[in-house]
Amino acid sequence: MNDKREMADDGMADALNLDEIEEVSAAATPGPWFVRQLDDDYAMNLVAISTVADTDQGTRWPDFDHREMIAATLVQHPRYVDCADSRWDENAAFIAMAREAVPQLVEEVKRLRQRLSTDTDRPRS
Numbered sequence: 001m002n003d004k005r006e007m008a009d010d011g012m013a014d015a016l017n018l019d020e021i022e023e024v025s026a027a028a029t030p031g032p033w034f035v036r037q038l039d040d041d042y043a044m045n046l047v048a049i050s051t052v053a054d055t056d057q058g059t060r061w062p063d064f065d066h067r068e069m070i071a072a073t074l075v076q077h078p079r080y081v082d083c084a085d086s087r088w089d090e091n092a093a094f095i096a097m098a099r100e101a102v103p104q105l106v107e108e109v110k111r112l113r114q115r116l117s118t119d120t121d122r123p124r125s
Helices: 003-008 018-027 088-121
Strands: 034-039 045-050 069-075
Touching: 018 088, 034 088, 045 088, 069 088
Parallel strands: none
Antiparallel strands: 034 045, 045 069
8 A cells, every 4th residue: 555545544634624624614704713811990901812903002991892702812801711831921822823824724735635535546557
């Protein structure tokens, strides 16, 4: 059997349900998403993922539109959202980046699988 085919059949490829990933991604709020550095009602940090770019103004609640917010990685007052490792900014950057990267990665994996399938179906000379 062809080495390329063995790599595709090792079970790892089956672990990724690309159609499901694509469906969930398509159902989410359209991107791009941005990291927002905001302040909550007592001027503490609020790190959020938003459909609108950050203004670098540290806008305080209620002077931002809550309908633009997708998620938060830090809400300090009241302390609703927090993580033990204090990686609020890093987590927010990852979530925002994933909105664009996940659909691109799904397409790339599908393209490579198609190419692999085409390559393995060709007769050897």
